[in-house]
Amino acid sequence: MRNRTARRLLGTLAAVSALALTATACGSDASDAGAGKSGPEDVAAALEKGGKVTVWAWEPTLKKVVEDFEKKYPKVDVELVNAGTGDKQYTALQNAIAAGSGAPDVAQVEYYALGQFTIGKSVENLAPYGATRHGTSFTPGPWTAVHQGDDIYALPMDSGPMAFFYNKKVFDKHGVKVPTTWDEYVEAARTLHKADPKVFITNDTGDAGATTSLIWQAGGRPYKTQGTDVTIDFGDKGSKTYTATWQKLLDEKLVAPISSWSDGWYKGLADGSIATLSIGAWMPANLTSGVASAAGDWRVAPLPQWTKGDKASAENGGSSLAVPKAAKNKELAYAFTEFATTGAGASARVAAGAFPATRADLESKAFLDTEFPYFGGQKANQVFAESARNVGDDWKYLPYQVYANSVFNDTVGKAYVSPTKLSDGLKAWQDVSVKYGKDQGFAVND
The missing domain is CATH 3.40.190.10 (Periplasmic binding protein-like II)
Structure with missing residues (x-):
């Protein structure tokens, strides 16, 4: 987790x-x-x-x-x-x-x-x-x-294969269909927020793990590593695909400026003002224990796709x-x-x-047939297992990813609190990560 x-x-x-x-x-x-x-x-x-x-x-x-x-x-x-x-x-x-x-x-x-x-x-x-x-x-x-x-x-x-957790009660109330693409996701965000200005499609204040996971799903591979040789490129196609979509959400103020795991986040998940989460399959236990009052309201679906008809996923x-x-x-x-x-x-x-x-566990009948009372009896493991099978298997992290993640909010995070664009924030993150790597003796290309 x-x-x-x-x-x-x-x-x-x-x-x-x-x-x-x-x-x-x-x-x-x-x-x-x-x-x-x-x-x-x-x-x-x-x-x-x-x-x-x-x-x-x-x-x-x-x-x-x-x-x-x-x-x-x-x-x-x-x-x-x-x-x-x-x-x-x-x-x-x-x-x-x-x-x-x-x-x-x-x-x-x-x-x-x-x-x-x-x-x-x-x-x-x-x-x-x-x-x-x-x-x-x-x-x-x-x-x-x-x-x-x-x-x-x-x-x-x-x-942590990713899935799309959504508040069915909120979606049904406002006549919103579960998005199957990220373009549909943006439209759903607009519809929900227009119908009720207190409702946001999700929350986001800048999170390194969530960002890299969605870039991963989009086909981006910004990190390449071979021993101490490192390449960092957040200008690749997958990264651009992600930023083009997510920038719309930020520009139109369609995501709640609430940090994950905060009291406000739990409250938003409980009262429906945060309507979805795109997150790892470990999330059900957290919803059950931390958002107990919304039991029965939530469901699970596959992640929206960057290209209609695809089944790509990522780990989180x-x-x-x-x-x-x-x-x-x-x-x-x-x-x-x-x-x-x-x-x-x-x-x-x-x-x-x-x-x-x-x-073996993912494919077992007992696992796949488990019903989740929290999700209205849905067999959510079937969604998670399918996601796990569709994770791109060539993703790489930096050999100093812990440091890189620690400076994410000092770079990309500015896009959430200022006119800085996400693409510019990612370039700043890249530059800081490159400098740090070189300072530590890595051979870094960008």
Whole structure:
């Protein structure tokens, strides 16, 4: 799930980026992590011997996984630690790596942030441990995010294929059809706001994750990375497609100037003044718990398309489990990581409310036939599963995406509070990201 607060990694991230590039310059080979040292047979032996594994993660469904793992392997003791959410944990993890002590054996890392750990050679290549056999087990978006060539730096824990959540009660009241294209979405926004000036199609005050996800769906690929070689181009066709449409919404003041996850946001979702969300498939639990009064009003549909008739989608959020190279017991760490992300462990997390990255769970009849009382009994997982199958599998994040996201509101965010155009804001974001990358020693082209 996306963090609910802006991600800010300042001095720590700069220091870690320098550390990452120093490791690269020293000639460390990304493919040597664990190579020739451990294999599946060593993992089996480690489970037989037993020991302790420390896991840093904030995801609540892992509690059940820990219980099941310890029951299956009674000689293994798993300590589950919430070291903070998102950037807070990343800061603690990077500090432990830099200090050479205190790092966990397993760490939850969101897909967008994984690059900063792989570029620094600070997480294990899991391929030698047996991770390669799971290549067809996961949906395209998450699997693309965790592997580079033959190297696998984490295993997908969950995913966030995007869907269109809409308030059916509000749509029906104003005679608005569910949009199937983004052009229809703009027309729906105009109709709703004209019928009731208090109603907005959605909220938006500038969000890096939402913006890049919609560019992803539009076919944009602004980031290209190969080791320390980086290209950033927000002038590509997909980015222009996104900005041309979203600029209309901003110019006509058709989106509510309310920040996501704020009290005003929850209120708007509850009273219908925020009529839709284009967001990850992890959202139902948040609506159920945070907008309980609107139960029965909301439904789920596929994302509107940039080209009529297409079925393109994108990811919005999601996390992996990685094994730091500083882990004390890498074999047991891998065993837990594999258990938690595949087979019974993954199914247990899905049953507890996580959205799967595993094809088997996404395709299971029980999952697809689950009825959501909140959505009027709709089998919403069928929409989410279809979205997962249609995610473009060639998206890349920057190896310093955490930093880039932290300066999004200082650049693109100006388009929401001033005459600055979105396209100009994206160019400013690009320029800042390029400068930062060069300052940290990356070879950056724009």
